[in-house]
Amino acid sequence: MLNILMLCIVIAAVSVFFIDQPSWIGLVLILLAGVCIVSLIPFKISLRSIQPDIFFGVIDNGILAIMAILGGHFAGITGAILGGVVGNAITDGIAGIFEGYTAERLRLLFVPEERTMLKSAVGKMAGCLLGAGFVLIAANFANL
Numbered sequence: 001m002l003n004i005l006m007l008c009i010v011i012a013a014v015s016v017f018f019i020d021q022p023s024w025i026g027l028v029l030i031l032l033a034g035v036c037i038v039s040l041i042p043f044k045i046s047l048r049s050i051q052p053d054i055f056f057g058v059i060d061n062g063i064l065a066i067m068a069i070l071g072g073h074f075a076g077i078t079g080a081i082l083g084g085v086v087g088n089a090i091t092d093g094i095a096g097i098f099e100g101y102t103a104e105r106l107r108l109l110f111v112p113e114e115r116t117m118l119k120s121a122v123g124k125m126a127g128c129l130l131g132a133g134f135v136l137i138a139a140n141f142a143n144l
Helices: 002-017 022-038 048-108 117-142
Strands: none
Touching: 002 022, 002 117, 022 117, 048 117
């Protein structure tokens, strides 16, 4: 649990530091996802075993970020919040489909993917950071 709390502190601190630099924040989020994954090395947790959680996070926050950007573009802060909330509700269901499918597929391949607090938390954190990071990089290039 200490690992997860430390990651939360690092992610929050680094994100706040780069909040006024929209051209960098997407890349920063992707790098923070890498920090999450690297933090699992001392626990000998393979990337493959957290793959379902990473897929969940990428889809979840990727679509959420798109919805928040579009909501903000069309209706300001309230639109961004509504886009994020509605986007989160929709993407949790969609991402859950992919997470479940990936977990079932890994079980068929005899890849250990049992859920633990550390694997689920860090895998989803990394995936969420990746999904949002990719969307923010794309939005920056599109000047949204």
